[in-house]
Amino acid sequence: MRLSEELEKFRSEVKEFARTEIAPGAKQADQTMAFPAENVRKLAEQGFLGIMIPKEYEGLGLDTMHHLIVLEELSGVCGSTALTYAAHNSLCLNPIFNFGNKSQIEKYVPPLAKGEILGAFGLTEPEAGSDAGGTRTTFSENGASFVLNGSKCFITNGSVGGILIVTAKKAEAGRSKEISSFIVESSWPGFSVGKKEDKMGLRASDTASIHFEELPVPKENLLGQQGEGFKQFLKILDSGRIGIGAMSIG
Numbered sequence: 001m002r003l004s005e006e007l008e009k010f011r012s013e014v015k016e017f018a019r020t021e022i023a024p025g026a027k028q029a030d031q032t033m034a035f036p037a038e039n040v041r042k043l044a045e046q047g048f049l050g051i052m053i054p055k056e057y058e059g060l061g062l063d064t065m066h067h068l069i070v071l072e073e074l075s076g077v078c079g080s081t082a083l084t085y086a087a088h089n090s091l092c093l094n095p096i097f098n099f100g101n102k103s104q105i106e107k108y109v110p111p112l113a114k115g116e117i118l119g120a121f122g123l124t125e126p127e128a129g130s131d132a133g134g135t136r137t138t139f140s141e142n143g144a145s146f147v148l149n150g151s152k153c154f155i156t157n158g159s160v161g162g163i164l165i166v167t168a169k170k171a172e173a174g175r176s177k178e179i180s181s182f183i184v185e186s187s188w189p190g191f192s193v194g195k196k197e198d199k200m201g202l203r204a205s206d207t208a209s210i211h212f213e214e215l216p217v218p219k220e221n222l223l224g225q226q227g228e229g230f231k232q233f234l235k236i237l238d239s240g241r242i243g244i245g246a247m248s249i250g
């Protein structure tokens with residue numbers, strides 16, 4: 001596929017950024033498993049942490065091709081930085097922008113797009129990997145809040161993310177596959193971080209388990225409608241897979 005002149009120019013700028021700013025620390029970060037916080041700051045400075053978000057919400061207003069070029073070029077020099085970037089954009093920020101209502105977008109999108117806060121997506125559980133319908137994290141209702149209980153594992157940016165999309169089933173739903181999504185802030189009481197994984201690759205990226213114990217989530221933080229979580233995460237994972245393709249090419 002031939003890229004337009006504009007995209008080719010964009011690629012050469014990103015390639016140069018990746019070569020000079022990201023590549024030098026990559027080997028050491030991989031060996032030491034040190035999270036590349038400085039790279040995150042540099043990505044934010046470039047505007048890449050809000051690459052596809054419109055300018056009115058503090059993004060760069062670019063399209064999926066630009067996002068994939070950034071992902072490919074970052075992956076060419078530091079897979080861990082690339083994965084951190086991909087999870088933030090594809091699994092948290094874009095879903096809030098696409099599925100959120102106006103007040104959720106106004107509250108959460110600008111700080112994420114500016115890179116002031118890193119985003120994450122908590123779907124996988126010890127008993128719910130490929131079959132995410134097996135989700136055991138539950139939510140119940142208590143006045144103006146939902147209350148979350150459960151655990152997620154293998155969450156990219158799980159211990160460094162400030163805003164997470166978390167999936168859960170209604171507590172009394174039994175074996176029903178109806179899943180809902182919530183916007184959760186890691187600073188809320190009842191949120192805790194567990195084990196950080198020691199991986200064979202992408203070692204500097206943050207992969208952690210996270211836990212919710214009687215975690216109150218304001219009702220306005222339900223993403224979309226109750227029961228829409230399954231449909232939402234199929235869409236999130238679809239676009240995420242295109243990103244995994246770009247990472248593999250890089």
Ligand SMILES: Cc1cc2nc3c(=O)[nH]c(=O)nc-3n(C[C@H](O)[C@H](O)[C@H](O)COP(=O)(O)OP(=O)(O)OC[C@H]3O[C@@H](n4cnc5c(N)ncnc54)[C@H](O)[C@@H]3O)c2cc1C
Binds near residue numbers: 087122123124154155
């Ligand atoms: C680096 C990394 C980052 C991740 N980041 C996130 C994240 O940010 N958020 C998140 O929610 N999750 C994340 N995950 C979790 C990831 O989505 C899961 O690992 C994935 O869904 C697979 O689940 P599992 O590991 O439980 O494997 P399993 O589902 O147990 O699968 C194990 C193997 O069995 C195969 N298999 C499973 N079911 C079937 C079947 N029915 N028929 C035939 N074969 C089958 C699979 O293909 C696989 O090879 C991450 C994982 C990794 C490794």
